[in-house]
Amino acid sequence: MNILYFLIGTSVIMALLFLAAFFWALKNGQHDDMYTPAVRMLFDDDKPEEEKAEVKE
Amino acid sequence: MTSSDTSIKTLCFHCGDNIVTEPLIVDDKLFCCAGCKGVYQILAQNNLCSYYNYNSSPGEKKSYTEQHLEYLNEPGIFSKLVDYTDEKRTLITFYIPAIHCSSCLWLLEHLHKIHPAVAHSRVDFLKKQVEITFDHHELPLKSLVEILISIGYEPLISLQDIVKDKSNAVNRELILKIAVSGFCMGNVMLFSFPEYLGLSSLEHQFQTLFGWLNLAFASVATFYCSRDFFVSAWGSLKNKVINLDTPLALIVAVLFMRSAYEIISGAGPGFSDTLTGLVFLLLMGRWVKQRTYNHISFNRDYRSYFPVAVTLLNEEGIEVPVPINDLEIGARILVRNNEIVPADSILMKGTGCFDFSFVTGESQPQSKVLGEIIYAGGRQIGEAIELEVVKPVSQSYLTRLWNNEAFKRSDQSKIKNFNDTIAQYFSLAVIAIALVSAGFWWYMGDTSKGWDAFSSVLIVACPCVLALSTPLTLSTVLGIFDRNDFYLKNTDVVEQLARIDTVVFDKTGTISCPETNNLTFSGELTLFEGSLVSSVARNSSHPLSRQITKWLDGKDYLKADSYREIPGKGISAFFDRHEVLMGSRSFVSPQALSLSNASTVHVRIDGQYKGYFKINQKWRTSLKDLIVSLKVQYRLHVISGDHSDEKKDLMEVFPEYVPMLFNQSPQDKLEYVQKLQVDQNVVMMLGDGLNDAGALRQSDLGVAVTDNINNFTPGSDAILKGSAMGKLPQFISQAKSAVLIIKCSFMIATIYNLIGVFFAVQGRLYPLTAAILMPMSTITIIILTNLANRYFAKKYRLR
Numbered sequence: 032m033n034i035l036y037f038l039i040g041t042s043v044i045m046a047l048l049f050l051a052a053f054f055w056a057l058k059n060g061q062h063d064d065m066y067t068p069a070v071r072m073l074f075d076d077d078k079p080e081e082e083k084a085e086v087k088e
Numbered sequence: 089m090t091s092s093d094t095s096i097k098t099l100c101f102h103c104g105d106n107i108v109t110e111p112l113i114v115d116d117k118l119f120c121c122a123g124c125k126g127v128y129q130i131l132a133q134n135n136l137c138s139y140y141n142y143n144s145s146p147g148e149k150k151s152y153t154e155q156h157l158e159y160l161n162e163p164g165i166f167s168k169l170v171d172y173t174d175e176k177r178t179l180i181t182f183y184i185p186a187i188h189c190s191s192c193l194w195l196l197e198h199l200h201k202i203h204p205a206v207a208h209s210r211v212d213f214l215k216k217q218v219e220i221t222f223d224h225h226e227l228p229l230k231s232l233v234e235i236l237i238s239i240g241y242e243p244l245i246s247l248q249d250i251v252k253d254k255s256n257a258v259n260r261e262l263i264l265k266i267a268v269s270g271f272c273m274g275n276v277m278l279f280s281f282p283e284y285l286g287l288s289s290l291e292h293q294f295q296t297l298f299g300w301l302n303l304a305f306a307s308v309a310t311f312y313c314s315r316d317f318f319v320s321a322w323g324s325l326k327n328k329v330i331n332l333d334t335p336l337a338l339i340v341a342v343l344f345m346r347s348a349y350e351i352i353s354g355a356g357p358g359f360s361d362t363l364t365g366l367v368f369l370l371l372m373g374r375w376v377k378q379r380t381y382n383h384i385s386f387n388r389d390y391r392s393y394f395p396v397a398v399t400l401l402n403e404e405g406i407e408v409p410v411p412i413n414d415l416e417i418g419a420r421i422l423v424r425n426n427e428i429v430p431a432d433s434i435l436m437k438g439t440g441c442f443d444f445s446f447v448t449g450e451s452q453p454q455s456k457v458l459g460e461i462i463y464a465g466g467r468q469i470g471e472a473i474e475l476e477v478v479k480p481v482s483q484s485y486l487t488r489l490w491n492n493e494a495f496k497r498s499d500q501s502k503i504k505n506f507n508d509t510i511a512q513y514f515s516l517a518v519i520a521i522a523l524v525s526a527g528f529w530w531y532m533g534d535t536s537k538g539w540d541a542f543s544s545v546l547i548v549a550c551p552c553v554l555a556l557s558t559p560l561t562l563s564t565v566l567g568i569f570d571r572n573d574f575y576l577k578n579t580d581v582v583e584q585l586a587r588i589d590t591v592v593f594d595k596t597g598t599i600s601c602p603e604t605n606n607l608t609f610s611g612e613l614t615l616f617e618g619s620l621v622s623s624v625a626r627n628s629s630h631p632l633s634r635q636i637t638k639w640l641d642g643k644d645y646l647k648a649d650s651y652r653e654i655p656g657k658g659i660s661a662f663f664d665r666h667e668v669l670m671g672s673r674s675f676v677s678p679q680a681l682s683l684s685n686a687s688t689v690h691v692r693i694d695g696q697y698k699g700y701f702k703i704n705q706k707w708r709t710s711l712k713d714l715i716v717s718l719k720v721q722y723r724l725h726v727i728s729g730d731h732s733d734e735k736k737d738l739m740e741v742f743p744e745y746v747p748m749l750f751n752q753s754p755q756d757k758l759e760y761v762q763k764l765q766v767d768q769n770v771v772m773m774l775g776d777g778l779n780d781a782g783a784l785r786q787s788d789l790g791v792a793v794t795d796n797i798n799n800f801t802p803g804s805d806a807i808l809k810g811s812a813m814g815k816l817p818q819f820i821s822q823a824k825s826a827v828l829i830i831k832c833s834f835m836i837a838t839i840y841n842l843i844g845v846f847f848a849v850q851g852r853l854y855p856l857t858a859a860i861l862m863p864m865s866t867i868t869i870i871i872l873t874n875l876a877n878r879y880f881a882k883k884y885r886l887r
Contacts, residue, residue: 035294043275043301050271057260057267067213070190071197075138 102128104145127240131195134202139195146191147240156424159397159409160230160245168411169229169245169396171219177207178224182236182243187216195239202235203227218243245396259378266371269313272305273364280361284856299351302360309367310344317370332511335518335551336370342546359547362858369866370555377559377579386577386804393465393778394481398423398430401474417477424472431464431477432484438473439654442466455657465778470653489754489782505583506830507558511551518549525849537851544853548844548861553837553869558830561873565826568881573809574819581805584789585823590769591718592761592783595728595738597776598793601708601810607639611691611699619646621691624661624668627651632689633659633670636701658689668693673700710814712741717817719743723769727752727760729779758782774813778802818884825880832876833869840865 056062098107101117102124111118112125115132119125127147131139139146159165172179186192192211196218199206205227209220218241222232236243279298314337321337324330340363347358397409401420412430415421420436423429429442440456444466453469456462462475464484481487522545529538562579569576576582593599613621622640625633627648648661658671669676669692676690677697689701718724724746726738732750742748749760757775761783764771773780773787776794781802784790792804793813808816844861847853881887 032293036297039279039297039301042278046271046275050267053267054264057263062260062263064212064214067193067211070193070213073190074142074194 100124100145101140102145102147104147123240127238130202130238136195136198136201139191142191142194143189146189148186148188156399156409157230157233158399158407159411160233161228162397162409162411165397165409165411166224166229173224176223177221178229179219179221180229180232181217181219182245183215183217184236184241184243185216186241187211187213187218192241196241199235202239203232206232246394262371262375262378265313265316266368266375269309269364269368269371272309272313273361273368276302276305276360276364280357280855280859283357284859295357296354299354299357302358303348303351306344306347306358306360306363309364310340313367313371314340316374330508330512330515332507332551332555335511335515336555338515339546339550339552340367342543346543346547357855359855359858361855362547362862365859365862366550366552369552373556373559376563386807394428394430412481415477415481417480419477421475421477422472423468423475425468425470427468429462429464429466429468429475431481432479433462433464433475433477435460435462436474436476438471440473441469443469489758492755492758492782492786505558505580506827507554510554510834514551514554518546521549521845521849522546525851528849529851534851540851540853541849544848544851544858545845547858548848548853549841550862551837552862553833553840553865556866557833557837557869557873560870561826561829561833561877564874564877565822568822568877568886569819571887572815572819573812574815575807577805581789582823582826584805585772585820586827588722588770588772588789588820590723590725590764590771592725592727592764592771592773592787594757594773594775594777594780594783595726595734596730598774598780599707599711599726599741601706601795607635608702609639609699610702611697613691613698617693617698620663620666620668620693621670623648623663624651624659624670627653627659627661632701636689639701666694707737707741708810708813714814714816715741715743719746725749725760725764727757727783729753729757754779754782758786761786774808775802775804815886818886821884822880822886825884826877829873829876829880833873836868836872837865840868 098111098118099105100107100111100120102119105120107118107120111120112122113119114125114128117128119128124147131137160169167173170178170180184196187196193213196211197209199209199220203222205223207221207223209218211218220232233243233245279301282294282298317333317337317340320331320333324334343359343363343366347360347363350356350358351360394412397411398415399422400408400410400415401422402408407422415431421430421433435456435458437458440460440462441453442456442462443453444463454466461478464479464481464487479485482491522542525545526538526542529535529541559579562582565582566576566579576585618640622637623646625636625640627633646663648663650662651659652661653659654671654675658669658675660670661668670689673688673690676692691698691700715724719742724742726742726746726748728748728750729752730750732748735748735750738748749756752760757780761771761773765786765788770789771787772789772791773783774791774793775781775784776792780792784792784802784804789806790804791806791808792802793808793810795810840861844853844858847857
């Protein structure tokens, strides 16, 4: 049963790691804007052939 | 005569508006105006036409006004506006009200295609902000703003936006605390679980370890996560009042001390699970309460109306932009068409014609002559004028209103909410029960049981339901209101709304609808004359002219040979031998007596008087029903800064006994509300402009009515969209129900608490009982409040 001491220690350390990851994400501003990234990812990449489009006055 | 005559409707490719005149065509695409066409051309040149792919006609129509942005290059103003700057790059955040769809987002994040000096731009959609990193040597700030304006995204630069409040930082800390307390709660639950099931002799070796681990987590929850509760409780005790945080702090402290004692002495498992769970739930309650609207500002004052800088004329007569706060008495300033007079000043040169609509509510522009004093807040219409400042900005007629003590009062000092009131009695009752039961056991000679009972009572009689159910209920109500275009500043406003008994209406812009004015023409106009009038009016930017153009929609456009606009008087124009005069009565026919009847435009063609346009204010569509349902329960009042011409029309809507006041200055309005409050009325004020700002602030519940929630609204407790005004009685009913729900949930919580106290006074409260009772009552309350709120929303037909 002594193995439980090790397991408990590991579980607490792992949980602390996850908490630290959350801290990092929050400090990094990842939770500041919860809406825009969802829209942004839907944009297409720019098409290179459009480059030659000319404007008629 | 009306727009229904136009049988074929063509829509502008850029803004999606109906094209009424000859469309402008570029690349086989139709545009309604040069502005829209211009934006398209810029985008096409820069290969940004994907803008039109994400949404059809994503643009917004912009009336072109000449902008003077020289001030943006002044180092003093520049450094105030930017977030960060060094040799190579500058970071600035703009608030752009026009952001409304994914196309906007796409375009603003591709600014680097328009100008290579833009390194990076990032949009925060909900806040309607864009953060731009650029090289200010290659692209001065002024040019950057001009680019934004040219593509139809004019940033809003005002004094108040310079002083950005850092509310975000506070919120982040709360989220951190919630995360930590959730972490503690989860782990403590895990380690407490064996205890709930009962430990076999083999597992007893772990009991001490689990206990100490729990204590470690509990101390984090106590000393870090619930710090705010202790601070707030201490603060209120120092002021000799008890708020809701006082009993909460007491309970957290007692829970922690008892757990620590039990674990250290090995007497038992302690209450770490209850403690961490409680802290987590309490913080969640706080978070729900902090819910705010990113895109709406409730704290605007006059500074957001005023420009950042004004054009100063120095001794040599050279124009220099200066920040508005640096304006000194005696300074000569230049105010151009459509600019706002920043401080009380004397007219020195030019013809002044001022639109004071947002200062006084008076809709008719006033003309001023040389030497007259112009009050701050007037918008100049017509030519550029020179003024001499006589009072500093903060001491002006308009801005002095903000020196009133109503503005110095903090929000908290409004009437106490239910929670804080009940918290006092609750805390006293709990402490009394705790002392009595402790005293009983001491008297019986069982000291340890006395301690036990004392702490148990405090633990179990937790008012956490109050701290949780109230914000939950109220924030649900906020959500319901939000879907119905009624935006409240915070949850306390809901309780305030339930309490009001008097409603004060402002007239102009609040109960009258600014957009759909009712234009009537008295007289006869032939089709040709109609197009003459329409063509004249089209050339003018005066609001009345624009309405006439709209009214004579679809008439042929004739080109004027000569055109002259005399600000404050009227327009004269020649069309191929036809002379057209439009404007005030004295201007059109000088011999006639000048009648001071407001809002009329007289027309004379070829020396012959043709008649006049009259603008009748139209009441909001729902007003009649609103008044009918409100007058039963509430005392109504009308105060207006406008003239009393429309009193007769108002009488049709309002019952006779309703007091109506006209020609009221902003200060008068404030004092009127104050007077009502002295007479023990709980006043709700509905207003729209800066002229109502004082009254809105003074009232118990200030509601700003607006047709576009992104528009400027004065500082207020709530913002109501004009179209939702008819739902006001339902909103009030919903608020009242919400208060009822809170009281009911308090009753239920009390029943749970009494069960708990029953065990506690006997000193028989086991950690497991506490750990079960608390979540049970919480879950019951959450379900109940949610269901009840939905039921009432359905009942009042609020989506």
